[in-house]
Amino acid sequence: MAKIELRGVTKRFHGSEAVKEASFTIHDGEFFILVGPSGCGKSTLLNMIVGLEEITEGEIRLDGVRINDVDPKDRNMAMVFQSYALYPHLSVRENMAFPLKLAKLPRAEIDRRVAQAAEILELAEFLARKPAVLSGGQRQRVAMGRAIVREPKVFLLDEPLSNLDAKLRGQMRTEIARLQRRLGTTTIYVTHDQTEAMTLGDRIAVLRRGEVQQIGTPQELYMQPRNLFVAGFIGSPAMNFLPARMIDNRLELPIGSLEISEPMCRRLEATPGPLAAGFRPDHLQIVLSDSRQEGGLHIRGKAEVVEWLGADLFIHSDITLGEFQEIALPEELGLAPEKQHRRTLVARVDPATRVREGDTVSLCLDPRHVLVFDAVSGENMSLELTH
Amino acid sequence: MMESGGKGSLERLFWGAGSIVVVAYALIPVAWIISLSLKRTADLSDQRFLPSVVSFENYGVVFHDPQFPPALWNSMSIAGLSTLIAVLLAMFVAYAVVRLEFPGRRLIMAAALAIAMFPPVSIIGPLFNLWRSVGLYDTWAGLILPYITFALPLAIWVLAAFFRQIPWDLEKAARVDGATPLQAFARVIVPLAAPGVFTASILVFIFAWNDFLFAITLTSSNDARTVPAAIAFFTGSSRFEQPTGAIAAASVVVTVPIILLVLMFQRRIVAGLTAGAVKG
Numbered sequence: 001m002a003k004i005e006l007r008g009v010t011k012r013f014h015g016s017e018a019v020k021e022a023s024f025t026i027h028d029g030e031f032f033i034l035v036g037p038s039g040c041g042k043s044t045l046l047n048m049i050v051g052l053e054e055i056t057e058g059e060i061r062l063d064g065v066r067i068n069d070v071d072p073k074d075r076n077m078a079m080v081f082q083s084y085a086l087y088p089h090l091s092v093r094e095n096m097a098f099p100l101k102l103a104k105l106p107r108a109e110i111d112r113r114v115a116q117a118a119e120i121l122e123l124a125e126f127l128a129r130k131p132a133v134l135s136g137g138q139r140q141r142v143a144m145g146r147a148i149v150r151e152p153k154v155f156l157l158d159e160p161l162s163n164l165d166a167k168l169r170g171q172m173r174t175e176i177a178r179l180q181r182r183l184g185t186t187t188i189y190v191t192h193d194q195t196e197a198m199t200l201g202d203r204i205a206v207l208r209r210g211e212v213q214q215i216g217t218p219q220e221l222y223m224q225p226r227n228l229f230v231a232g233f234i235g236s237p238a239m240n241f242l243p244a245r246m247i248d249n250r251l252e253l254p255i256g257s258l259e260i261s262e263p264m265c266r267r268l269e270a271t272p273g274p275l276a277a278g279f280r281p282d283h284l285q286i287v288l289s290d291s292r293q294e295g296g297l298h299i300r301g302k303a304e305v306v307e308w309l310g311a312d313l314f315i316h317s318d319i320t321l322g323e324f325q326e327i328a329l330p331e332e333l334g335l336a337p338e339k340q341h342r343r344t345l346v347a348r349v350d351p352a353t354r355v356r357e358g359d360t361v362s363l364c365l366d367p368r369h370v371l372v373f374d375a376v377s378g379e380n381m382s383l384e385l386t387h
Numbered sequence: 388m389m390e391s392g393g394k395g396s397l398e399r400l401f402w403g404a405g406s407i408v409v410v411a412y413a414l415i416p417v418a419w420i421i422s423l424s425l426k427r428t429a430d431l432s433d434q435r436f437l438p439s440v441v442s443f444e445n446y447g448v449v450f451h452d453p454q455f456p457p458a459l460w461n462s463m464s465i466a467g468l469s470t471l472i473a474v475l476l477a478m479f480v481a482y483a484v485v486r487l488e489f490p491g492r493r494l495i496m497a498a499a500l501a502i503a504m505f506p507p508v509s510i511i512g513p514l515f516n517l518w519r520s521v522g523l524y525d526t527w528a529g530l531i532l533p534y535i536t537f538a539l540p541l542a543i544w545v546l547a548a549f550f551r552q553i554p555w556d557l558e559k560a561a562r563v564d565g566a567t568p569l570q571a572f573a574r575v576i577v578p579l580a581a582p583g584v585f586t587a588s589i590l591v592f593i594f595a596w597n598d599f600l601f602a603i604t605l606t607s608s609n610d611a612r613t614v615p616a617a618i619a620f621f622t623g624s625s626r627f628e629q630p631t632g633a634i635a636a637a638s639v640v641v642t643v644p645i646i647l648l649v650l651m652f653q654r655r656i657v658a659g660l661t662a663g664a665v666k667g
C-alpha cells in the first residue's frame with residue numbers, strides 16, 4: 001500500500017523555481033511517469049519525494065501521512081539513479097545486501113532476498129564481482145536489484161535507462177514493465193524519452209519549466225493533449241503545427257480551409273490572438289493521383305526527405321506559409337522551422353508506398369483530426385469542455 | 388590491449404630496458420649505502436661494491452650511540468604527529484572546497500599553492516629567533532608546526548584531487564538505502580576516500596621524516612633532534628675515525644620505515660578503486 005499525494009509542492013533554488021505548485025496523486029500500485037524536456041524539474045520533484053531535496057512549499061503525503069520532514073532513510077522508498085550509484089568497493093552481492101544490512105535483517109533473510117533478486121534479474125553468476133567489471137546492462141540490473149530486495153513501498157527511478165544503448169534500452173524497458181507488474185509496487189519513473197513514457201506508464205505527468213502541464217493516460221495525452229506543448233512533446237515524429245485563422249466560420253490554414261463545428265466556432269471567436277492548427281503525421285495520408293478522398297484537405301508537394309523504417313515510411317514535404325504570420329512554438333520542443341516562412345510537414349504513410357526523394361506527392365489531411373490551439377496561451381481549443 | 392608480433396616484443400623490450408635503467412638509477416646509491424653499512428671499518432675504502440666480510444658492527448655503533456636512538460624516537464613521533472594533524476586538517480579543507488559552495492574556495496586553493504612555493508630557507512632565520520623567544524626552540528612542537536605548515540598545501544591538493552573523483556551520488560544512494568548521514572559517510576565515502584588519505588599521509592610523512600633544514604636549525608639536543616640532523620653530528624666509535632660506516636648504517640635504519648610504510652599501504656593506494664560506480 002502506498003499512495004503519494006502532492007499538494008502545492010514548490011521548490012526554489014536561490015529564488016528560481018525548479019518546481020511550481022505541483023499537486024497530484026499517485027495511486028497505489030500505479031506506474032507513474034514524469035516526463036519533460038531537460039531541466040524541467042523532474043529530478044528535483046523525485047528528490048523531494050524521496051527526501052533528498054527539501055520541499056520549499058507545500059506538502060507530500062504518503063498514505064495520508066505528511067512526510068515533508070521524514071528522513072530519507074525512514075521513508076522506505078527505493079531509488080535507482082541515472083548513474084546507477086553502485087558502491088564500487090562492494091561486490092554485487094554486498095551492493096544488494098547493503099540496504100538490508102542497514103535495516104539489520106537476519107543473515108538468512110538477507111541471503112534469501114539477495115538470491116531471489118539475483119534470480120529474477122539473472123545476476124546469480126555475477127554476485128561475487130565488483131561493479132567495475134560489469135557491463136552497462138548488468139550494472140543497471142544490480143541497481144534494480146538493490147531496489148527490489150528491500151521490498152519498499154515505492155520505487156523511484158531517475159532516467160534508469162538513459163546510459164544504455166538503444167537495443168538494451170528496449171530490452172530493459174520490457175523487463176522493468178514486467179517486474180513492476182509482478183511486484184505491484186507503486187513506481188515513479190522519470191524520463192525525457194517519450195517512448196519510455198508511453199510504453200511504461202499507467203499515467204504520465206508532462207512537466208515544463210517546473211509546471212505540470214497535463215496528467216493522463218498515454219492515450220489521453222496522445223489524443224487529447226491539453227495544450228500545444230503536450231501535443232508537440234508527445235508523439236514521434238512530433239505533431240505538425242501550422243498557423244491558422246478563422247474566416248467565415250471556416251478554419252483557414254496555409255494549405256487550405258476546413259469546416260468547423262458550431263460550438264467550436266464560438267469558442268474560437270472568443271479567442272483574441274492567433275491560432276495554431278496541429279495534426280499528427282499519422283493523419284496525413286498519401287493519395288494516388290486517380291483517387292480523391294472526399295472531405296479531405298489535399299496538399300501537393302515535393303517529397304524532400306523520405307525515411308523508410310521498415311514498418312513506417314515518413315515523408316517530409318515543405319510548404320510555404322503564404323500570407324500567414326509565423327507562430328511561436330515552445331522552444332524546448334525543438335520544432336523551430338529551419339527556413340523562414342516555410343514549414344516541413346511530416347506524413348506517416350503506408351510503407352509499401354513507392355516514393356522517392358524529389359517525387360511530387362499528394363497528401364490528404366483528415367480534417368477530423370486537426371486540433372486547434374490558441375497560439376499565445378497554447379491551450380487546446382478543440383478539447384470538449386468538460387467543466 | 389592487443390599486442391602482436393614484432394611491435395609487441397619491441398615494446399616490451401623498450402619498457403623492460405627503461406624500467407631497468409630507472410630502477411638501477413634509483414637503487415644503486417641505496418645498494419651502495421647498504422653495502423657500506425655492512426663493511427668493517429677497515430674495509431670501508433677497499434673500493435669494492437660488495438663487502439668482503441659482512442659485519443654488523445656499524446649497526447652496533449649506531450644503536451649504542453648516545454644520540455641515535457632518541458633521534459629515531461623523535462623522528463617517528465614528530466613525523467607521525469605532523470602527518471596526523473596535517474592530514475586531518477587537510478581532509479576538512481579539501482572536503483569543504485570540493486563539496487560546499489562558499490565564497491573564496493578558489494582563494495584557499497591558490498593560497499595553499501602559494502605557501503607550497505614559499506622557500507622554507509627564507510623564514511628559517513626569523514623562525515629560529517622567534518622559537519627561541521617563545522620557548523619552542525628544541526621542542527617537538529617547534530618542528531611539528533613548520534612541518535604542518537609546509538605539508539598542508541600538498542595534502543590539501545592531493546586530497547582535493549581525490550575527493551573530486553568520488554561519485555558523491557553514492558552518499559545520496561546510501562541515504563535512500565536507509566543509512567544515517569554518519570553511516571553513509573563511514574560505509575561509503577570513507578572506503579572510497581581511503582586511498583587518497585593514505586597517499587596524502589605517506590607524502591606528508593616522508594616530507595617530515597626527511598626534513599633536514601628545520602631539524603638542524605631548530606633543535607639543539609636529544610630532546611627534539613631528528614635522525615637527519617643527528618646523523619650530521621655523528622662522530623663514529625672513536626674520535627680519530629671517519630664515521631662513514633655508521634652514517635651508512637643510520638641511513639639504512641631510517642630508510643627502512645619508509646619502505647615498510649609504502650609496501651604496507653601499497654595495495655590500499657590502488658588507483659581506480661572508484662571506477663565502476665558510474666557508467667563508463
Ligand SMILES: Nc1ncnc2c1ncn2[C@@H]1O[C@H](COP(=O)(O)OP(=O)(O)OP(=O)(O)O)[C@@H](O)[C@H]1O
Pocket residue numbers: 013014017018036037038039040041042043044045192
Ligand atoms: N542544487 C541545485 N541548485 C540550483 N539549481 C538547481 C539545483 N538542482 C537543480 N537545479 C535547477 O532546477 C531545474 C530543474 O532541474 P532538474 O535536475 O530537476 O531537471 P531535470 O528535469 O531532472 O532535467 P534532466 O532531464 O536534465 O535531468 C534546473 O533548471 C536546474 O538548473
Ligand SMILES: [Mg+2]
Pocket residue numbers: 042043044158
Ligand atoms: Mg534529471
